[in-house]
Amino acid sequence: MSTLIAHSSILIIAVTLATAFLTPLVGIASKRARNTLIVLALAFVAFLVVALARDVMLNQIHVYTLGAAAPDLTIPGGAIVPVRIILEVDGLSAFMGIVIAIVSLVAVIYSMSALKTETGQNGFYTLLLLMAAGMFGMVFTGDLFNLFVFLEITSISGAALIAFRTKFADSQEGGFKYIVVSAVASLMILFAIGLLYSQYNLLNIGALAATMEYTMLDRIALVILMSAFVMKLGGVPLHMWLSDTYSVAPASIPALLIVASQASLYALLRTSFTLYGVTLDQSVAGWIIIIVGLLSMFVGVTMAILQTDITRLIAYNCVCESGFMLVGLGVGLAVLADPGALDAFGTMAMNGAVFHMINHALFEGLLFLVAGAIFYRIGTRDLNQMCGLGHTMKLTSVLFLLGALASAGIPPFNGFASKILIYESVYQFNPILTMIGILVSILTLAVFMKVFFSAFTGASLPRYRDVREVPRPMVAAMIVLAAGIIFFGLFPGLVLDWIVQPATDALVNQGAYIDAIMGAVP
């Protein structure tokens, strides 16, 4: 068991990648064998992620040096800096790993019946697993260039998945937009990595953080990195691609794309908290993130009100919810250098934001799966065409209401648990931010009530009389997410203590991340 945990970080990536390439081979022989293989592999990966997360949270930061004699031999004899690729898993990486493992497993189970009639399923599952492997790599790696490579794996497979249904013109357009945005963002990231490498001859995040001098070139690299990651996560001045891509992807894919956005958010946090950390001008950087967050909240919710396409509406709601995370984390960053303020409300704001990341993945994923279920049955995403679906799709409408209430921050669902943490702590930083947050939450509720009343209530139309509940695997996938929403809403303390608090501690504690690579001796 301890050997398994020592090698688990690389096994998680390797098993997912290997299954991705085995999938088409097994798929030629038998569909059933292929589906079993994928589910078993992802369940094994989820088990490894949980075991690794438990180990990280109980003991210490997990490092894995690829190709070294021992996994924890980060700096080989005779060298003064790390020269190999190193995977480094701390509380935040483990937290993100859990989110990715849950959502990719749910997405696969949902796709098994949602895509039953489509051709090219072998390719679909290969891309899905590649995307999961890319995201695991992004959050586990301790190396900047490796981060870039995994980001590209995620983007390329994500774009191919969005454009998977080649019969629709709009999904091709969505895939095109996604890959153009991703390609530009990741090339700019590589440019910034080049700027950092030119000064320090290092690519390892921990080693770079230890030698960071915050020169002019470092500031330019910081600006490029931050804007590229904000572009990838869909923060407001750069959010235009998000609604076009999420709304046209096959039903289960937006849930994964949300997690991919959050992996970019993770990269943004890694850059600002760990790579730059104490050298950074925290209050300026913090306020920039807060303003991006406020704009995202406001623009996201106002654009959502206008939409008549259900998935597009949920996509704008995603922009709005990521604004909440950015505000919470921005407040945390702004007071990072002030221990008094950090204890009073900074840690709590970051706790709220990190907790909101997993909640966001759960309820937004559920809403997208419900929208996919409606599309699966009636073949349209236009709200004006829908009416009275609640008469026949009872369970689906209840699940939609659950996701919508959680997203609007109504107790006792999980959205409330994280939003109340953000409101309370941000109020002590600046009361106006909390007021805007509450206003945005109320508008979110209004948006979803519009959807609920136009799609699920009303007279049952003759043309939708034969509409039935969706098949069992799809319902099961939605219920897993719904159970998560209720559980996280009822027992927020448990989740906070076990996975959220370690993640926040890892963000604040830059020294521990550096020490895990460089050794405690300077």
Add this chain to the structure above:
Amino acid sequence: MIHSLPGNFPFVAAVVLLGIGLYILIFRRNLIKIVMGIAILGSSINLFLITLGYRIDGDAPIYTEVPSELMVLPVVQALTLTNIVIGVATSALILSLVIRIYRHTGTLDSVKSRRMKG
């Protein structure tokens, strides 16, 4: 030849290429030209990385018994090679999507082929 140029000349070239790539991406409407813009952007980053590691009169870093003191940095070359491979994959995917868009809409003009607004 290389001795007569100022030392930072390749960096200037890389930045000019970067500017051309961004200009194409922002102001051109033809989808094929957008793909070209991304390719030019990629080339400018590759040129930048290679220039970082280049030392005038340096040797290629392929020896176990080092013949001279001055060597070219190998790490940036590895980064460039990876970026070239990724660039090929990206271009192939984007071009296949452009073909699909053309088949559906009959145009390569991004304003005319656009289906989603707002």
